[in-house]
Amino acid sequence: MPRLRIAELLSSIGSAAESRLAYLGGLAQLLVRASTHVFTSPLKRSLSFQRACHQAMVIGVGALPVISFITFFIGVIMALQGAYELRRFGALRLVADGVAISITRELGPLVTAIVVIGRSGSAFAAEIGTMKVTEELDALETMALHPIGFLVTPKLLAMLVMMPCLTIWADLMGVLGGSVFGVLGADFTFATYLAATIDALFMRDIITGLVKSIVFALVITGVGCQEGFATGAGSEEVGRSTTAAVVTSIFLVVLVDLVFTAIFYVTGGS
Amino acid sequence: MSSNTADGPIISGKDLRVQYGHREILHGINFDVQAEETIVILGGSGSGKSTLLRTMVGLEKPTSGAVWVGGTNLAQASAAEIDEVRKKIGLSFQGGALIGSMTVGENVALPLREHTKLEASTIEVMVRIKLQQVGLLKFQHFMPSQLSGGMKKRAALARAMAMDPEILFFDEPSAGLDPIVAAGIDNLILNLKKALAVTIVVVTHELASAFLIADRIIVLDAGHIVAMAPTEELRQSTHPRIQQFLNRVADSDAGDEVDQLQLFTERI
Structure with a gap:
């Protein structure tokens, strides 16, 4: 009997793993098809560009205020948390270094990704899901327009441009937040805080953050759109796919973050 | 082929x-x-x-x-x-299936913009002709959500006819x-x-x-x-199934459902 149980357990693990892999495969396929649409049909390229610009406004510019506030506050929080420990060693001046590295390498890209998931990843799933329910996707197909080229490609282009931009902005706002503590609580002037930050950072720190943000852009667009296309019949299904898009995106973003951080750690040496 | x-x-x-x-x-x-x-x-x-x-x-x-x-x-x-x-071909969907983020005019223009190299001004004229044919010329700049059910179907027809x-x-x-x-x-x-x-x-x-x-x-x-x-x-035609359909006679099993519905409504 126990042997049978183990076999059952193994087979259920196997089928679960298979469906996860199939999901990732579907994700990759969707992204590849969306990117190939960039290079095909030159007639549509300008329209696709227009749609991408529109998406970029919604995804990027629309997210600026909330990302600014959140990363500014997180900069202050990181400074406070760092100072709590550092002052015991009389190393309060290292606050600038701590904030700079934690924001640019980790929190800037991650917080940006989570805000973008909440604003745009969910919106992708809801938009495409609603279009599926109202037969708009079928309508596009019968007009010989491909839903992936029409809907996913502009979003993908916009995300690939806007995520790094938002991340850089988030880095700046985070450092600015840290500087508020630096000036008020750690004997820095604004100029010396900035100088300390620049001293602490290597180009490598900023670039690892940006590499992450580009991968996050792929994940968020892929999952949001894939969940949208997977919407079943009926409006309650749109809610389900929106929830799934947000939960799956956050999970995958953190997972990707872990993988990349590990890669950067191993290859970084210092 | x-x-x-x-x-x-x-x-x-x-x-x-x-x-x-x-x-x-x-x-x-x-x-x-x-x-x-x-x-x-x-x-x-x-x-x-x-x-x-x-x-x-x-x-x-x-x-x-x-x-x-x-x-x-x-x-x-x-x-x-x-x-x-x-x-x-053109397909006019049951619920219209107009793209919700575009105006009625943009919906009709969509296939023309995507599949032809016509000038924007030519497309504009064609859109107005198609909308005129379905009696929706005044609603070119309305969003689909602002239209009634019948108007949505007309707009969908105009879009279906866009490519002649x-x-x-x-x-x-x-x-x-x-x-x-x-x-x-x-x-x-x-x-x-x-x-x-x-x-x-x-x-x-x-x-x-x-x-x-x-x-x-x-x-x-x-x-x-x-x-x-x-x-x-x-x-x-004397085919029983056709006669049944033409005379709106319910199926025997479908009839049960109707009876139950009547019972239910009578109770209310």
């Missing part, structure tokens, strides 16, 4: 079978539609008429058999070949409309039939509208064609 002769039927189904999963919806049907005729596919809920329509526009792939549309067998065509067919298609498909043109608006849509289809040299395929369960607009009627029942005849001939 062989092609039908110009004089042959513009659409034809040969032993066409379609299934969703393990459930077969269309059980090997044969039919044809001649160029420039108006054909109505009549059937009740679950008869397979919507599936037949979706198959004719390439949204469903046949399990076996062939469906020829404009000289291409959609059962074996590549995606690019299906796209070429789709540029020659050879074949116009209608999915339940009068479903969900009050009788007056529905009659308006019927008149619109009749006018198009007179004005344009176009093949019209209408899927509906509305008898009155079917007899009004059709040259020929195909009656579908449970995935089989029970009749395919000119409108007048069908009216005289």
